[in-house]
Amino acid sequence: MHRGPITSVLSTQHDQIVYTGGYNRCIYQWNRATGEGTFIGSHEHIINSISLSENGKYLASASSDYTIQLYDTGTNTRIRTLFGHADDVEAVAFAKQDTLLVSVSRDRRCLVWDIETGAILREFHGHSKDVLAVWIHGDKAYTTGDDGYVLVWLYETGEIVGEIGPFDYELDTISGSNQKEVFALGRDDGTVIIYDAATLQEKKIIKAHLQGVKRVNFSPSGNYLLTAGYDHLIKLWNYETGDLVDTLLPHKYQWERSLVWTEDEKSILGASFGKTYCEWSIEKGKVISDEIEMATPSINDIALTDAGDIITASDDGKFRKNGIEIAKSTGVLTNGVAVARDGSYYAWGDHASQVHIVHESLQQMVSFDLNTGPVNSVYFHEEDRQLHRCDRAVK
Structure with missing residues (x-):
């Protein structure tokens, strides 16, 4: 089990398997039905995020040790460690039918990696400050960061093909729906803005939270949007109407840093300050396990x-x-x-x-x-x- 806060959560294999990474530098695989955890690997520093390839074959982890690790999920073995960033790697995303990996870092660079060889194919230098988040749509990477910009660029050439901003605040989070061809940004004033992914035109604004929005995430179908804010609330929205569907009851150990839908859209899995992840039943609107223990009294x-x-x-x-x-x-x-x-x-x-x-x-x-x-x-x-x-x- 984790001995420090959990920073990132993923669900896979028809929601039977969950992966987590966290402050204790470790990656775990969990059997969702039994709650049994298996150690997969570790970094030299905290793990900021993990990402799963579309085919489920690869797991990538981004760390403050400046590296990325790539794992084979079939054998739970590390394939290689990717060296190239000069500061914390904040997020990674798979691209081009899982043949490429895009990483973003506090060194202000975005790198495009060849999965098969581990080689760096492209360096993108478009941002002027730390880059914090990335979403992949088709042949484009949508990246955000401390400079207040959303930059849209072709990950195979590095050409910038669109931008939004600058906003007068940092952009911590971006999430999109390939089904709906839209993406959402969370703002520090508590609002969420949804944009057309092709035209970058604003589609709708949702006044979601009383304080800044920490995380946004579309459901697999694209019909629903999850938002989480510094007000310690997690809300579910109907994407088409913009109406509030539900507000999940908070858990004292929840951490809004990472929140994901299960494939069946019946549950939400989230990062926590506990030894394991939080799981909310959408039908019940609350965490379904009261056995979450604090990871550490650090x-x-x-x-x-x-x-x-x-x-x-x-x-x-x-x-x-x-x-x-x-x-x-x-x-x-x-x-x-x-x-x-x-x-x-x-x-x-x-x-x-x-x-x-x-x-x-x-x-x-x-x-x-x-x-x-x-x-x-x-x-x-x-x-x-x-x-x-x-x-x-x-x-």
């Missing part, structure tokens, strides 16, 4: 009092002073912690947009919702003792 932030006490923020969401719980946990992981200069108050920011303040002597907690998305940093002003926070989520 510490995300610390604060020190003048007396030398250590206050920690951790993945298990427990409020600790010197390793001892001092208030009842909400069960949601905490990202940041701060202590007042005189040590009288402690404050935590968590993944579900809440800030929790505990009085040192009374050990009573007050919580309030910022409605902004994950709160990654909090601190007290030294003079006016006001609480400040930073809620821009880390990728």
Whole structure:
């Protein structure tokens, strides 16, 4: 099982097999019926995403160790490691009937690889900042990133044939439907824009979330669109009408970084901060297994009092002073912690947009919702003792 957050999830073989990759650098194969996990391989750093070829023969993993690994799913063996990027590889996608692989990276480059030989066939330098996501449609690659552009280019020649932008924000996610010949972008203001893949004309706008959209994903038929935001909500939409179909009940360990449909469109599989992935039944609208365990109580932030006490923020969401719980946990992981200069108050920011303040002597907690998305940093002003926070989520 995973010993750190799961970053990417895939479903295959008629939804019987699930693949996951995560922070502990490992790839696992899961029997969906039994829940049994099998170790497949590992990187030297965290795995940012995994991708499956259309024929199901190959699995590719993108890592912050600057490499891509290619696996044979029939034997669960690594075929080769691809070296070429000079920074974190964020995403990979198969192309040209699974003969090519397109990768995007924080080195601002997109590389096109020959699957059979592992050779780099093309380098694309169109983006001016980190490239974060890619979608393949026909002979074109649609890539997005920190420069606020969607660039459309021919992956065999590197020629740019279209662009959208620049937007005044980063573009974290793109997803398309080959059946409907459209793609969707998630925006930081909570809206989702759907475009015609051929003309790049805007087709519709959906006001999906209260905060930025973290993930979008079309169902296999293209009839439905999944959106997930920093508001910790996962929503399902009718693509044709733009109407909301359902909002899935959240799970405390869910992570909106990766969410996929099963082939039968009856379930949603998602990344998590647990030892295994989350699975929602669309009919029930909730996670169908309550047995998900926290992968690790890893510490995300610390604060020190003048007396030398250590206050920690951790993945298990427990409020600790010197390793001892001092208030009842909400069960949601905490990202940041701060202590007042005189040590009288402690404050935590968590993944579900809440800030929790505990009085040192009374050990009573007050919580309030910022409605902004994950709160990654909090601190007290030294003079006016006001609480400040930073809620821009880390990728």
